[in-house]
Amino acid sequence: MDFLSLAQKYKTPLYVYDLDRIKEQFLNFKNAFFGRKVLICYALKANSNLSVIHTLSCLESGADCVSIGEVRRAILVGVKKYRIIFSGVGKSDEEIKEALETDILFLNVESQQELERIEFIAKELDKKARISVRLNPNIDPKTHPYISTGLDENKFGVDKETALKLYLYAKNSPFLEPVGIHFHIGSQLTDLAPITASVEKVADFARSLLALKIDLKFFDVGGGLGIAYANEKTIELYDYAQTILRALKGLDFTIICEPGRYIVGESGYLVTKVLYEKHTKTKRFVIVDGAMNDLMRPTLYQAVHKVRVCFKNKPQKDSESLCDIVGPICESGDYLAKNVMLPSLASGDLIVFENAGAYGYSMSSNYNTRKRVAEVGIERGEDRVLKHRENFEDMVSDELKILQGAQNGFK
Numbered sequence: 001m002d003f004l005s006l007a008q009k010y011k012t013p014l015y016v017y018d019l020d021r022i023k024e025q026f027l028n029f030k031n032a033f034f035g036r037k038v039l040i041c042y043a044l045k046a047n048s049n050l051s052v053i054h055t056l057s058c059l060e061s062g063a064d065c066v067s068i069g070e071v072r073r074a075i076l077v078g079v080k081k082y083r084i085i086f087s088g089v090g091k092s093d094e095e096i097k098e099a100l101e102t103d104i105l106f107l108n109v110e111s112q113q114e115l116e117r118i119e120f121i122a123k124e125l126d127k128k129a130r131i132s133v134r135l136n137p138n139i140d141p142k143t144h145p146y147i148s149t150g151l152d153e154n155k156f157g158v159d160k161e162t163a164l165k166l167y168l169y170a171k172n173s174p175f176l177e178p179v180g181i182h183f184h185i186g187s188q189l190t191d192l193a194p195i196t197a198s199v200e201k202v203a204d205f206a207r208s209l210l211a212l213k214i215d216l217k218f219f220d221v222g223g224g225l226g227i228a229y230a231n232e233k234t235i236e237l238y239d240y241a242q243t244i245l246r247a248l249k250g251l252d253f254t255i256i257c258e259p260g261r262y263i264v265g266e267s268g269y270l271v272t273k274v275l276y277e278k279h280t281k282t283k284r285f286v287i288v289d290g291a292m293n294d295l296m297r298p299t300l301y302q303a304v305h306k307v308r309v310c311f312k313n314k315p316q317k318d319s320e321s322l323c324d325i326v327g328p329i330c331e332s333g334d335y336l337a338k339n340v341m342l343p344s345l346a347s348g349d350l351i352v353f354e355n356a357g358a359y360g361y362s363m364s365s366n367y368n369t370r371k372r373v374a375e376v377g378i379e380r381g382e383d384r385v386l387k388h389r390e391n392f393e394d395m396v397s398d399e400l401k402i403l404q405g406a407q408n409g410f411k
């Protein structure tokens, strides 16, 4: 990838996505379940750029959404409503109402109170709400605690006893139709054992529900498949699919998967430009124009993104030394990489952070009144902008209108 030309054309910091690679990842994932009834619902939270979702929707991807905003994004780019599911512990009344009116495939329910709200709203709309219950299997996924979701101590899902109550309640309600079962134990999973244990546990539970004549059709295994950020060993797609298929042997379910990171993570790059080098008594800092507001993962999870110097104004060979790559934000936690070996760098050199396609732009913010950066896609060798860089006016226009309105009022 010619990051120098892209940086010259679109400026930095810049997110670049390899759309062909995204398609390839999606198709590989789907093919791992070849010959089975499977629906891949891409988890929009990983990267919700409309062009990315559209690219996947053209391959018949469904959408796993966690807000009505994400449901709307999916619908906007043509994801079929019967391929959209809606998860999350805190759906508001307005969100539930719109999801039911939109007639999506089902809502993943995470508590008794939520189920009762869904029933109440479905009754008002004179509809039958298709639901699935998120079971918390209480299995340690062995990932970063912030992205671990399948333990009793986490806010997600319900235990088996509660799930059974919810299914029986739903079965007897004229406004609820239990159609699926769901679990998601965490993200960036690199160990297959907890997945195997969870899928077996949930499959056993599903068998007991079928015996109670609760007619489930969908078995939703969530997302979570990890990628290699720093050469860690990851789970083979084949093994992942086989462990699920083995646990579901004899069960006639449509399998639903909700991968996010696996589909888009490796296809994304954050391109930044060196502003300065700074040496303190004890450390060397390379200061770039990208910061924690553009890529939160290092600050939030101590995540490691591989660093590549992709352009040097003075390409002389010189020795490398340890440094931290930091941004312009006024916090010591604002860093993009720690203790990396880099040659001496000068203003204008380019540094790329790899594996930034998932939870990069989608978690970015305007902190320090920094503009959200541009997103660019590469498809069949051609680059095109997928979202323009924000400008200052975008950021302040609403506040300014309010302020100007108030000032007029004072006159």
Ligand code: LLP
Pocket: 043, 045, 046, 064, 087, 147, 184, 186, 187, 188, 189, 222, 223, 224, 225, 258, 259, 260, 261, 262, 297, 301, 358, 359, 363
């Ligand atoms: N399904 C549910 C219900 C989820 O909560 C998530 C992610 C996914 C699917 C997709 O998981 P994936 O396949 O991408 O691992 N910001 C964090 C990751 C948070 C994941 C939240 N839920 C990070 O940057 O590592």
